[in-house]
Amino acid sequence: MMTILAYLVSAQEAELSREESARAAISDGMTLSTALSSGAMAVFEYASSQSESTLRPYLTARSKVESAIGLLKKSMAGRPSQLARVERIEAECNKTLSLSQEVVELIRMGGAHFAPMRLREVRELVNEQIVDNKLDTEIAGLDEPYVGKNEFTVSQYRQLIGLLLYGGSALAITLSILVPLLLSRQVTNRLNVIIENSKRLARRAPLLEPLKGADEIAELDHQFHEMAALLGQVSSQERAILANAGAVIFTIDHDSKIVEIGKECEKVWGYSAEDLFGRRLITLVKSDSIDALRMRLESIGSGETATFEADFVKSDGQFAVMLLNVHNAADQKFAEQRYYCVAHDITERKRLEKQLHDxxxxxRSLVENLPAGLMLIDKLGRVRFANGSALKLFNLRSVEEQMFVQRLTLPEGMTDLFSLALQQSGKSLLSSIQLDSGAVPIELSLNIAEVDSDKYVLAIFADLTERLTIERIKQELLRTMSDDVAQPMADIAQILIRLKSGExxxxxxxxxxxxxxxxxESERLLRLFDDFLRIRMGDELFAVSIKPSSLSDIVNKAVGAVAVKAAAKKVKLIPVISECQINVDSERIVQVLVNLLTNAIKFSPEKGEIHIANDIAGNAVNISVSDQGSGIPAAALDTIFEAFKQVAVSDATRKGGTGLGLAICKSIVEKHGGTICARNNDGRGATFIVSLPLQ
Known part of the structure; x- marks a missing residue:
């Protein structure tokens, strides 16, 4: 009796063990389903935020799926039909995980603009497995009853035990049957809620009320509600991205027909999405770009991405240069190929690039055609750039010959071109270069230039051969003129002297x-001509003979020299001189004063007055000549003492003059160790002040 009872108890424990195994299989299946949906939601969140931290739930879910598959295989090892179900469940899960992993890798490789399309495929696959009960059906099949060959004998033994144990055992057997049935009915009802929620999720309809409890089914239902909320957020973000991307995002098939397109096309091309749906992409490009576009699309291999430019025609007939990023998506879900495309309008960028290129x-043309040679030399003395004039001057075919520094004559004591450039930066110096034909004089300017964070010597030079030749010819011409003009003027002066003597x-x-x-005046004209020749020939060293002289005599002689001119214009000369002795060349100072008085008469109005005065300041005497003319422009005050400079361009013709007078005055005064300056009067007119040392 005890043996039978023990056997029956053992059989009952085995039955309970199989039932527990079935429950464990259901639990593992529910965990697997929950983890799969949780992983998909994590991928959606990662696509939205592109933050690596959001991938942690996905990695955890992937690990749970693999662990649950392993447990199911282990628990169903002795049940071939159930093990086959487990393998089918594993294949479905791997399909979802593989597609999710592809989305993650696509985003990591910079293809985020293609992610929404792949996410849509993930969502469709999850809906197929969850909403369409494909996965749940396989999981539910794991709970099929186990039919053992001795089950009927066990039942008989149970009846015997029931008889032996009277009604108690019968009650226990009844409870053991009713409880699983009730539990199974409760689980079935909760699973029906999960299935219904899956269908609602696929339709984007509101879900049923969340299930209560803390079991796996309730957790799965909770995950469905979270997925619904996340999908709503992702859909909203997708719409926002497509609306504000600034680029046209669209999909075309193998025949270049547009099957999907964002609304940005209306802003960029002027067409609405409805206008472009079903239209071939090649109809939007310029006629001469159709073949090139077709060839580029055909050259993109499966799973490859290509970037290229194409000229599009907008709705208003204007052209737009578009930068296309095209991905060939090889997907078994589609019978035809799909190309995911992103088009950026780069018309303005291309216009700016053309302007920059022009x-x-x-x-480049200006530099190459400069009459002056230009070279860029590094610290090692190697020529990095040379324009056409530089190559021509050095008889070089290209900068590779590197002969500039070796042929250049540097100032004495200078061997380093960089040091010379630092000392003479911005200045011009005379040098020469040694050519096979001999030394060539050049004017050289060196500067330090920085290019791409490296310092170079910028050498600018001009061939002085022709200029020096012209200067030599000019000097010879002036010397000839001095003989041909000065002699007749000297003869005229001699005749005047003979007339004066009564001869x-x-x-x-x-x-x-x-x-x-x-x-x-004839003697002064001879001196002026001589001074002109000296200035033109570069000799500004006027010979002076210093001796004590009376300032009154000097002023009176100058006033007498211009008296006729003043009288002709009715200009009154008013000298107010305090007598003093000064050490000067009196003839040269008379020349200075005559020049200043002549200018004052020219620029004075009729019946004007010219005042000549002096005062002593320390060891110098200041002689001033003031007129009542129009004055001197402020900008000309610093330049009127330069050779050939006049107050206005028209002065040479309207007032007469050569522009040499004040330059000669300045040279004479400076030869005496004095200074000369000009200023405007408070009322009108100008004042010239000659300051000469008393000793």
Whole structure:
């Protein structure tokens, strides 16, 4: 009796063990389903945020799926039909995980703009497995009853035990049957809620009320509600991304027909999405770009991405240069190929690039055609760039010959071109280069230039051969002119002197006075011509003979020299001189004052006044000449003492003059150790001040 009872108890324990195994299999299946949906939601969240931290739930879910598959295989090892179900469950899970992993890798490789399309495929696959009960059906099949060959004998033994144990055992058997049935009915009802929620999720419809409890089914239902909320957020973000991407995102088939397109196309191309749906992409490009576009699309292999440019025609007929990023998506779900495309409008960028290219070409042309040679030399003395004039001057075919530094004559004591450039930066210096034909004089300017964070010597030079030849010819011409012009003027002066002496007849007192002025002016004209030749020939060293002289005599002689001119214009000369002795060349100072008075008369109005005065300041005497003319422009005050400079361009013709007078005055005064300057009067007119040392 005890043996039978023990056997029956053992059989009952085995039955319970199989039932527990079935429950464990159901639990593992539910865990697997929950983890699969949780992993999919994690991938959606990662696609939205692109933050690696959001992938942790996905990795955890993937690990749970693999662990659950392992447990199911282990528990169903002795049940071939159930083991086959487990393998089918594993294949479905691997399909979802593989597609999810592809989305993750695509985002990591920079293809985030293609992610929404792949996510849509993940969502469809999850819906197929969860909503369509494909996965749940396989999981539920794991609970099929185990039919043993001795089950009927066990039942008989149970009846015997029931008889032996009277009604107690019968009650226990009844409970053992009713409880699983009730539990199974409760589980079935909760699973029906999960299935219904899956269907609602696929339709984007509101889900049923969440299940209560803390078991796996309730957890799975909770995951469905979280997935629904996350999918709503992702859909909203997808719409926002497509609306504000600034680029046209679309999908075409193997025949280049547009099957999907974002609304940005209306802003970029002027067409609505409805206008472009079903239209071939090649109809949007320029006619001469159709073949090129077709060839580029055909050259993109399965799973490859290509980037290229194409000229599109907008709805208003204008052209737009688009940068296309095209991915060939090889997907078994589609009978035809799909190309995921992102088009950026780069018309403005191309226009700016062309402007920059044209500007660079102009600068390059200007540099190449500069009459001056230009070279860029590194610290090792190697020529990195040379324009056409530089190569021509050095008889070089290209910069590779590297002969510049070796042929250049540097100043004495200088061996380093960089050191010379630092000392003479911005200055010009005379040098020469040694060619096979001999030394060539050049004017050289060195500067330090920084290019791409490296420092170079920028050498600018001009061939002085022709200029020096012209200067030599000019000097010879001026020397010839000095003989051909000075001699007749000297003869005229001699004739005037003979007339004055009475050698050619007696003169009246008035004629004698006028003749003296003519003698003085002829002598001054000879000196002016001589000074002109000196300035033109570069010799500004005027010879002076210093001796004590009376300032009153000097001023009176100068006033007498210009008295006729002043009288002709009715200009009054008013000298107010305090007598003093100064050490000067009196003839040269008279020349200075005559020049200043002549200018004052020219620029004074009729019946104007010219004041000549002096004052002593320390060891110097200041002689001032003030007129009532129009004054001197402020910008000209610093330049009027330069050779050939006048107050205005029209002065040379309207007032007469060569522009040499003030330059000669400055040279004479400086030879005496003095200074000369000009300033405007408070009322009108200008004042010239000559300052000379007393000793």
């Amino acid at each position: 500007s660079e070409a102009k600068v 050619l007849g007696e003169l009246t007192e008035k004629a004698h006075s006028r003749l003296q002025v003519s003698v003085n």
